[in-house]
Amino acid sequence: MYSQPKNLSTALKNMLTNALTAFMYVFLFIASVWISLANAKDDKKIYHLSIKHHIFTPTTLTIPANEKVKIIIENHDDVAEEFESFDLNREKVIFAGRKSTIYVGPLPEGTYEYFGEFHPNTARGKIIVVEMKP
């Protein structure tokens, strides 16, 4: 079946109808997923990192193995920093004077390095993952 729009307004109307149908169809599914995820319980252990004078504190953070944790990073500097780690597979901009959250794990035991992409010489740290007894 071939469509042959008779004039510009018909073509425009067809275009808008088709585009809106396609986008609304998927948007509804995405919205339902998002709402469900937003309502999911968040009971992960919380750890904190801060950035001051382009240095992460503490420089070594110990977290439990095989468990997902939440790390809240607060940037006290007046410029943004980017938390970057290939080991952890995370990349996140932390805006000046703001807090941001990254989720890490579950990970096996080991040492995972990270750095601040905008100040890589000073902003460096490690996350050490260890088995913790309950």
Added chain:
Amino acid sequence: MNNPMITIKHVLTVFLLLSSINVFADGMVVDKVYHPYVIANEQEFEWRFMSSQTPDSNVLAQRLGYGQSILENFAIELYVIGERDETGDFKLQATEVEARWMLTEQGQYWADWGAVFEFEKRRNTSQYEASAGLIVEKEFNKNSLTVNLFVIKEWGNNIENEWEAEFRLQYRYRYLPSLQPSIEIYTGEDFIGIGPGFMGVKRFNGQKQLKWEAGFITEVAHSGKNHTLRFSIEYEF
């Protein structure tokens, strides 16, 4: 509705049903496997190359794009697309606008979710394509499994007015930043392809980084030669 796993199963079921729609082949299925992440304050230039060879044709498509994140979780990218036409000339054939939306924080849930929306207009003719895709990525230690499910609508003059569905999958081992081998699967438009690929990244100062991706996909659903080489380079800053 409060159980995310049930909702995710419903979404995947619907998209898998859509993926089984059998449609006429009129485009290249092998393209990029999208990841569900957006980095704030990021701009990029992108070059994509795709060459597909069959006994009857040698299709070549390239695209140049510029994109930037306009929110912490939302990015826009504009492309110009060049393709080899029926006379063998390589010409600008289409323009496209793309929006990527990071739906969940990386690592927060069982899997990471994103969405991509594309709108393409063919040059000098009233042919259009709108697509919406769901992106899911799951990490297993140093491995990442990424799935893209697209619903596509094509319409306009001299083109079949049709719905299509495409499925893309990439299983990647994050061996080194510069070398992350993968296996990729593409289905859609009466096409099932599989093949090896790799991606890598080289970081420079600040947010500057160069990313590369390549894949060699072989069509396996039909007899006869049908290979597609794809690669892309992105400069992010």
